[in-house]
Amino acid sequence: MTSIAIVGVGETRYAKRLGRDIVELALEAAEEAARDAGIDVREIDGLVAPWAEYAARHELARCLGIDGRFFAASSLSSGAATVSAPLVAEWAIGSKLASVVLCVQAIAWGSERAGDVGRPHAAMKMKAVLELPFGWYPQIVQFAGMARRHMELYGTTEDQLAAVALAARKHASLCENAILRTPLTLEEYRSAPLLADPFRAMDCCLVNDGAAAFLVTSLERARDLRKRPVRVLGVGQGVVPGGEFSNLRPDYLSTGAVFSGPRALARAGITLADVDFVELYDNFTSMVIEQLEDLGFCKKGEGGPFVEGGRIELGGELPVNTSGGQLAQAFVLSANLVVEAVRQLRGECGPRQVEGAEVGLVTGYTGAEHATLVLARDR
Amino acid sequence: MHLPDVDWEVTRPFWDGCRRRELRVPRCRCGTYVWYPQPRCPTCRGREISWVRVSGKATLFTWTKVYRAFLPGYRPPFVTALVELVEDPKLRLATYLRGVEDRKLSLGLPLEVDFEEAEAGIVLPVFRPAE
Ligand SMILES: [Zn+2]
Numbered sequence: 245m246t247s248i249a250i251v252g253v254g255e256t257r258y259a260k261r262l263g264r265d266i267v268e269l270a271l272e273a274a275e276e277a278a279r280d281a282g283i284d285v286r287e288i289d290g291l292v293a294p295w296a297e298y299a300a301r302h303e304l305a306r307c308l309g310i311d312g313r314f315f316a317a318s319s320l321s322s323g324a325a326t327v328s329a330p331l332v333a334e335w336a337i338g339s340k341l342a343s344v345v346l347c348v349q350a351i352a353w354g355s356e357r358a359g360d361v362g363r364p365h366a367a368m369k370m371k372a373v374l375e376l377p378f379g380w381y382p383q384i385v386q387f388a389g390m391a392r393r394h395m396e397l398y399g400t401t402e403d404q405l406a407a408v409a410l411a412a413r414k415h416a417s418l419c420e421n422a423i424l425r426t427p428l429t430l431e432e433y434r435s436a437p438l439l440a441d442p443f444r445a446m447d448c449c450l451v452n453d454g455a456a457a458f459l460v461t462s463l464e465r466a467r468d469l470r471k472r473p474v475r476v477l478g479v480g481q482g483v484v485p486g487g488e489f490s491n492l493r494p495d496y497l498s499t500g501a502v503f504s505g506p507r508a509l510a511r512a513g514i515t516l517a518d519v520d521f522v523e524l525y526d527n528f529t530s531m532v533i534e535q536l537e538d539l540g541f542c543k544k545g546e547g548g549p550f551v552e553g554g555r556i557e558l559g560g561e562l563p564v565n566t567s568g569g570q571l572a573q574a575f576v577l578s579a580n581l582v583v584e585a586v587r588q589l590r591g592e593c594g595p596r597q598v599e600g601a602e603v604g605l606v607t608g609y610t611g612a613e614h615a616t617l618v619l620a621r622d623r
Numbered sequence: 624m625h626l627p628d629v630d631w632e633v634t635r636p637f638w639d640g641c642r643r644r645e646l647r648v649p650r651c652r653c654g655t656y657v658w659y660p661q662p663r664c665p666t667c668r669g670r671e672i673s674w675v676r677v678s679g680k681a682t683l684f685t686w687t688k689v690y691r692a693f694l695p696g697y698r699p700p701f702v703t704a705l706v707e708l709v710e711d712p713k714l715r716l717a718t719y720l721r722g723v724e725d726r727k728l729s730l731g732l733p734l735e736v737d738f739e740e741a742e743a744g745i746v747l748p749v750f751r752p753a754e
Contacts, residue, residue, distance in 0.1 A: 366694075367634075369628075369631065370633075372627070372628065373627045373631055374627070376625040376627075376694075377626060378687055379719065380695075381693065382693050384693070385693070385703060388687035389685045389687050392686060392687055393685035396685070438690050440690065441689075447741045491717060494713070496685075504683055608648035
């Protein structure tokens with residue numbers, strides 16, 4: 245168990261396009277998190293802001309009034325970095341490099357990337373030379389390839405992918421700050437056009453603008469603050485071989501969750517049976533199924549049947565992505581997933597509250613990297 | 624459509640080979656295939672890596688049929704795939720599948736390489752069902 249806690253969370257409004265700069269978005273989420281915690285933003289002295297390049301990070305620090313005296317670090321990248329941020333915060337706090345660490349992700353892909361989905365791949369020379377000329381791009385195509393092999397090997401069905409999408413949309417309909425608030429029916433899912441077989445639009449995460457943030461400090465300090473602290477029980481990291489080239493992975497259908505999950509649970513001193521709900525990095529529906537397997541909620545290949553029959557919906561055995569996740573609430577590189585988990589553990593979720601939520605598990609993913617975070621209500 | 628930079632020195636022997644209708648991949652002196660190309664062998668850390676010709680026989684590892692043009696210049700629908708060369712399962716190539724009916728697509732389908740001229744001097748390796 246760690247001796248740190250999450251004490252404040254904040255989000256901007258999520259929308260397809262907000263027309264605002266990412267530093268402005270990050271700042272708004274950070275200020276909201278500080279207000280939520282009852283901490284002056286100028287007390288922040290640690291930053292985990294993996295989206296922010298050098299200049300943007302310093303601009304954010306200047307706007308927060310912490311210019312010139314902050315610590316900044318990140319252990320992993322993108323979504324994995326968000327979820328492993330409490331581990332970095334723990335190191336920083338334990339070594340007295342910082343006392344209040346701000347973790348923030350800001351995205352303006354809705355404004356910036358319309359019609360330009362291939363750019364990040366085209367920018368990598370090896371992909372540009374050995375993958376793009378064969379149409380093996382962008383993310384949707386590569387993940388469709390994984391989903392297809394999962395279906396062929398294990399008998400996973402389109403209706404099982406649909407079950408993940410339907411649960412996300414049902415949960416988002418109960419979340420005020422969600423982009424896709426209309427529930428989805430199986431008929432609507434089945435009749436939507438295929439984009440890259442087996443994926444339809446509702447199998448893919450949103451492309452939007454917005455930011456989400458959370459503050460981490462020592463448990464001791466946390467207990468003197470405004471809201472009931474949410475304890476960080478454990479964080480685990482995992483990396484699989486293959487790096488940025490998912491098609492080269494020896495274990496093509498496993499994520500780094502096979503390593504990060506057990507590490508986080510061991511650190512937390514709990515088992516999966518203690519987990520009341522999960523917030524999983526859902527860039528595509530099939531990734532929810534894969535991570536349920538990799539984390540050990542079911543055996544490899546049994547994730548399809550696992551998500552059937554409402555088991556992952558609110559009221560089911562294991563509610564998954566209770567705000568609608570990145571498929572239906574917003575895509576913020578897992579930061580919205582952490583914020584949602586904290587709110588669930590504080591009992592602040594109103595109509596989508598998981599009854600008696602004591603322990604939640606959150607994951608973040610990026611290419612080869614994976615992180616798992618176990619959070620709990622402070623007693 | 625996105626054409627490869629066939630002059631990039633790291634992968635140039637691959638594309639030179641395709642122009643001669645040969646599939647070539649890097650192999651270390653210790654026998655390890657080094658794919659994608661990289662400056663050190665992952666097995667022995669050696670740097671004596673040379674390009675060798677392989678049979679062009681493969682099996683289907685996975686695929687997706689793409690219905691939408693995600694970047695300009697591609698003409699969907701097409702089937703893009705990963706194939707495993709028979710020499711070593713680590714030799715997994717992204718490629719186009721040609722000449723396979725949708726209902727015949729299945730894991731492990733035996734394939735062989737074919738070459739298509741995309742533009743003068745640029746030849747793409749694609750795969751078809753083995754004879
Ligand atoms: Zn070697």
